Amino acid sequence: MKNIQAIRGMNDILPDTSRYWEMVEGLLCHVAIQYGYQEIRFPLLEFTELFTRSIGETTDIVEKEMYTFLDRNGDSLTLRPEGTASCIRAGIEHGLFYNQIQRLFYCGPMFRHERPQKGRYRQFYQFGVEAYGLFGPDIDVEIMLLAMRFWQELKIDHKVELQINTLGNLETRVKYREQLVQYFNNNYDVLDEDSKRRLLTNPLRIVDSKNPDLQELIKNAPKILDYLDYEAQAHFDGLCRILDEIKLPYVINPRLVRGLDYYCRTVFEWVTTEIRAQNAVCAGGHYDGLVAQMGGKSTPAIGFAMGLERLILLVADNLTMPNLQVIYLVLLGDDVIAEGMLLAEKIRANNKVNVIVNCGGGSMSSQLKRADKSGAAIALILGDAELAKREVLIKYLREDKPQQSVKIENIFNYF
RNA sequence: GUGGGCGUAGCUCAAUUGGUAGAGCCCCGGAUUGUGAUUCCGGUUGUCGCGGGUUCAAUUCCCGUCGCUCACCCCA
Numbered sequence: 001m002k003n004i005q006a007i008r009g010m011n012d013i014l015p016d017t018s019r020y021w022e023m024v025e026g027l028l029c030h031v032a033i034q035y036g037y038q039e040i041r042f043p044l045l046e047f048t049e050l051f052t053r054s055i056g057e058t059t060d061i062v063e064k065e066m067y068t069f070l071d072r073n074g075d076s077l078t079l080r081p082e083g084t085a086s087c088i089r090a091g092i093e094h095g096l097f098y099n100q101i102q103r104l105f106y107c108g109p110m111f112r113h114e115r116p117q118k119g120r121y122r123q124f125y126q127f128g129v130e131a132y133g134l135f136g137p138d139i140d141v142e143i144m145l146l147a148m149r150f151w152q153e154l155k156i157d158h159k160v161e162l163q164i165n166t167l168g169n170l171e172t173r174v175k176y177r178e179q180l181v182q183y184f185n186n187n188y189d190v191l192d193e194d195s196k197r198r199l200l201t202n203p204l205r206i207v208d209s210k211n212p213d214l215q216e217l218i219k220n221a222p223k224i225l226d227y228l229d230y231e232a233q234a235h236f237d238g239l240c241r242i243l244d245e246i247k248l249p250y251v252i253n254p255r256l257v258r259g260l261d262y263y264c265r266t267v268f269e270w271v272t273t274e275i276r277a278q279n280a281v282c283a284g285g286h287y288d289g290l291v292a293q294m295g296g297k298s299t300p301a302i303g304f305a306m307g308l309e310r311l312i313l314l315v316a317d318n319l320t321m322p323n324l325q326v327i328y329l330v331l332l333g334d335d336v337i338a339e340g341m342l343l344a345e346k347i348r349a350n351n352k353v354n355v356i357v358n359c360g361g362g363s364m365s366s367q368l369k370r371a372d373k374s375g376a377a378i379a380l381i382l383g384d385a386e387l388a389k390r391e392v393l394i395k396y397l398r399e400d401k402p403q404q405s406v407k408i409e410n411i412f413n414y415f
Numbered sequence: 416g417u418g419g420g421c422g423u424a425g426c427u428c429a430a431u432u433g434g435u436a437g438a439g440c441c442c443c444g445g446a447u448u449g450u451g452a453u454u455c456c457g458g459u460u461g462u463c464g465c466g467g468g469u470u471c472a473a474u475u476c477c478c479g480u481c482g483c484u485c486a487c488c489c490c491a
Binding site (some may be wrong): 005008010014059060061064065082110112114115116117118119120124125126127128145195197205211258259260265269278280281282284305306307308309310314320328332344365366367368369370371372376381383385395396397398410 | 416417419424443444445447448449450451452482483484485487488490491
């Protein structure tokens, strides 16, 4: 019989890497809380319509990447492909946005049915931050500083670069889009197949093409910065001015658009050159129209999401994990098991250290081998002879100190 | 959806005129009947991804298929 394997693109996180995940997730939550953000958790499953209405009918995500299926009662449900739609749904449903400011973050798995490759999987993890009720540009800067703090805490700030752009307001985008379509239609024969397709689905993305043959054409294409209305221009100028004053390095990338339909005004990406292909580690922008579009009161909003797999690829090789202090309790013979278990309980309660009790018996030699393999700094040895004297042996596995014999009631003073 | 690379022990990998498999690591035991990591000795581990074809004989050659991986598209 064939063994059952994990679904393609869905990975197990094994003990040798889960510690990185625990560390990174813990740090991200801690930093977000430092900035006054509060965690929000929402379901992995939502009505399909939530995502088709918010992300955009013609985006790749909605057209071909969602895990969608019928519930037993006939409802169409979808595993969340991103967090913002659910966050807004939850906020509207519970009255979080009405005349209020909310600073929220979330963390968890998202699902997209794409071909897996390095840094891109079908179940992948995102950490996202969202601020509601603030127009900016001050909140834009706060959120960028928050991301910058992540990179500094994770010691990868030298590996990432902030790129920003503005898409203007919704009317600007529509006007610009028309001009862009006209321009590329006039040069239709020069376009490659991908771009011809994008001309119909998402013309803004042609500007973002990597095809070297198109670079000249793209260079001469209309620029969104030339189409901004006064308000959007003032917002973008204000953002740049604050960034300059606080000396947060950034580059303006006029080609930076975003994939999802709901973005407007400020958009930004943190990119890295360390990963060759999937170089966007963190990306976001404003989605000021989305709350109203989903049925809530008009509320400005901004946020970003980062891909944790990509983040951990950057972090793993230059982060030293602290060694946890582990104590391994060697038990010689069945008669000392009960006493040993109780001793371990008392040490855990009093000293807040990690105690591994040897289970499954074994000789002194084999138990010490397990102790060594566990990474323990100290082995405690308890046998009939020690128990008779109410003593336990302390053996130091990582430093050159002599073994000692200690009264059980005094053991707590040694850690 | 498109294209490249790869599937042999738990892991990393060998095995050419085609003759049904081997090393290191890991694990277990012993040297030390109660002292790890070092050293020495011994031992276990296989549907050669799966299915078919050619052949006296296929891990090897051919066809198909599945899986993994990297890249494109797209995205975090």
